[in-house]
Amino acid sequence: MAAHGMYRRRDTRRELLVAEITAELRRYCVDAQHVGHAFAGQHGLNATDLQALIAVMDAELHGDPITPGRLGEHLDLASGSVTALIDRLERAGHLRRDRDPTDRRKVLLRYADRGAELAMGFFRPLGERTDRVMTDFSDEELEVVYRFMTAMGVSLREHRDEVRSARAEPSRRRVD
Amino acid sequence: MAAHGMYRRRDTRRELLVAEITAELRRYCVDAQHVGHAFAGQHGLNATDLQALIAVMDAELHGDPITPGRLGEHLDLASGSVTALIDRLERAGHLRRDRDPTDRRKVLLRYADRGAELAMGFFRPLGERTDRVMTDFSDEELEVVYRFMTAMGVSLREHRDEVRSARAEPSRRRVD
DNA sequence: GCGAAACTCTCGATCGTCTAGATATTCTGG
DNA sequence: CCAGAATATCTAGACGATCGAGAGTTTCGC
Incomplete structure (x- = not known):
C-alpha cells in the first residue's frame, strides 16, 4: 500500500x-x-497469534486481564477461532487460562514467561529505534505530534464505527 | 494491540x-x-484482496503497473497465493491481467472499473476525515508532523529489513 | 428456584496460504 | 542460432486458520 x-x-x-x-x-x-x-x-506463530499475545499482555499490565470474548472483538475474530487461537498459544506456553473467581463463566487470559519474553523481544528493539528518532524533536514538537496522532486516532475510530454499522444496508451490491 | x-x-x-x-x-x-x-x-472480499487492489491502483497511477511477482513481495505472499488472489479479483471484475509486450513472461495488473470504484469508496471518506483533522494544524505544525512520520517510517523499514535478514540464525530457539 | 442471558467451547466445513514442481519466455555464451 | 541458465507465472495437493451453528456452564432477574 x-x-x-x-x-x-x-x-x-x-x-x-x-x-x-x-x-x-x-x-x-x-x-x-x-x-x-x-x-x-x-518464532513459530502467525501474525494473529502475535497480536493476541500483545493484547493479553497489554490488558494484564493495565491491571484487568482480557477474556476470550473481548480478545475476539479486539482481533475481529469469531468465538470458535478465538478458542483455537488460545489453544495454540497455551500449548506453546505463551499464556494460560484462569477462571475469573467473581464470574465463573469467564476465562481470564494471563501471559506466561515465554509470552513475556517474546513480546519483549518484539518491542525492545522497536522502542530503542523510536527513542532514537524522537531525540531529534523538541518537547514542543512532540506535543504537536501527540496532538496530531490523537486527533487522527479519534477520527479513524469514528470512521471504523461508521463503516461497521453500515452492515445493515449494503446498498446496491452486485454479486454476479 | x-x-x-x-x-x-x-x-x-x-x-x-x-x-x-x-x-x-x-x-x-x-x-x-x-x-x-x-x-x-x-464488499465480498478479504483484507488481503483489498490491499492488493490498492497496490495495483497505486502502481498504475504511478505510471508503472505492478506484476504478480512484485505484488507478492509487497503483500508478503508466496507465488501460488498471488495467483489465487489475482484469480479471485479478476473473477470479481476488480482487475485484469495484461501481458507485458516487452517481456512476455511478465503479467501486468490493471484495475478495472469495479476495482477503481471500490478503492475510491474506501479512500474518499477517509480522506475527508483526514482533511478535517489537518485543518486544526498550521503549516509549520504539519511540517513537524511530516518530518516525524518520515523519520519513523525510515526507522521502521530499517528495522523490518533487520528482522527479515535475521532468518538465517534464529539463535537459541526451543521447539519442544 | 426457573427461565433468560452471557460466556466459552466443540465440531464440521470452507477458504486462503504454502511448498514443490511444471510451463513459458528471455537472456547469455559459444 | 542453439543449448542451458535464469526469470516469471501458474498448477496441484496439503495444511491450517477462520467461520458458523449449536452445545454446555454459569450467572442474573423475577
Missing part, C-alpha cells in the same frame, strides 16, 4: 504536506504489519 | 509524550486494519 494521498491536489506546499503525511502514515501501518509477520514467523 | 509505550518510564512530561505517541501510532495501525477488514468484508 502507499496511495490515498494520490487522489488529491498537491499544488500548494500545504496540500503536498497533507498528501505526504497521509501516505507516510499508510506506509507505516503496512510496514508495521510486515515486521509483525516476519517476527512472528521466526 | 496497543502497548509498547507501556514498558517505559513515564516520569517526565517528555517520557509521557514519547510513550503516548508510540501507543497512539500502534493503535492507529490496528484500527486501520480493522477498517480495511470491515470494508472489505462488506
Whole structure:
C-alpha cells in the first residue's frame, strides 16, 4: 500500500504536506504489519497469534486481564477461532487460562514467561529505534505530534464505527 | 494491540509524550486494519484482496503497473497465493491481467472499473476525515508532523529489513 | 428456584496460504 | 542460432486458520 494521498491536489506546499503525511502514515501501518509477520514467523506463530499475545499482555499490565470474548472483538475474530487461537498459544506456553473467581463463566487470559519474553523481544528493539528518532524533536514538537496522532486516532475510530454499522444496508451490491 | 509505550518510564512530561505517541501510532495501525477488514468484508472480499487492489491502483497511477511477482513481495505472499488472489479479483471484475509486450513472461495488473470504484469508496471518506483533522494544524505544525512520520517510517523499514535478514540464525530457539 | 442471558467451547466445513514442481519466455555464451 | 541458465507465472495437493451453528456452564432477574 502507499496511495490515498494520490487522489488529491498537491499544488500548494500545504496540500503536498497533507498528501505526504497521509501516505507516510499508510506506509507505516503496512510496514508495521510486515515486521509483525516476519517476527512472528521466526518464532513459530502467525501474525494473529502475535497480536493476541500483545493484547493479553497489554490488558494484564493495565491491571484487568482480557477474556476470550473481548480478545475476539479486539482481533475481529469469531468465538470458535478465538478458542483455537488460545489453544495454540497455551500449548506453546505463551499464556494460560484462569477462571475469573467473581464470574465463573469467564476465562481470564494471563501471559506466561515465554509470552513475556517474546513480546519483549518484539518491542525492545522497536522502542530503542523510536527513542532514537524522537531525540531529534523538541518537547514542543512532540506535543504537536501527540496532538496530531490523537486527533487522527479519534477520527479513524469514528470512521471504523461508521463503516461497521453500515452492515445493515449494503446498498446496491452486485454479486454476479 | 496497543502497548509498547507501556514498558517505559513515564516520569517526565517528555517520557509521557514519547510513550503516548508510540501507543497512539500502534493503535492507529490496528484500527486501520480493522477498517480495511470491515470494508472489505462488506464488499465480498478479504483484507488481503483489498490491499492488493490498492497496490495495483497505486502502481498504475504511478505510471508503472505492478506484476504478480512484485505484488507478492509487497503483500508478503508466496507465488501460488498471488495467483489465487489475482484469480479471485479478476473473477470479481476488480482487475485484469495484461501481458507485458516487452517481456512476455511478465503479467501486468490493471484495475478495472469495479476495482477503481471500490478503492475510491474506501479512500474518499477517509480522506475527508483526514482533511478535517489537518485543518486544526498550521503549516509549520504539519511540517513537524511530516518530518516525524518520515523519520519513523525510515526507522521502521530499517528495522523490518533487520528482522527479515535475521532468518538465517534464529539463535537459541526451543521447539519442544 | 426457573427461565433468560452471557460466556466459552466443540465440531464440521470452507477458504486462503504454502511448498514443490511444471510451463513459458528471455537472456547469455559459444 | 542453439543449448542451458535464469526469470516469471501458474498448477496441484496439503495444511491450517477462520467461520458458523449449536452445545454446555454459569450467572442474573423475577
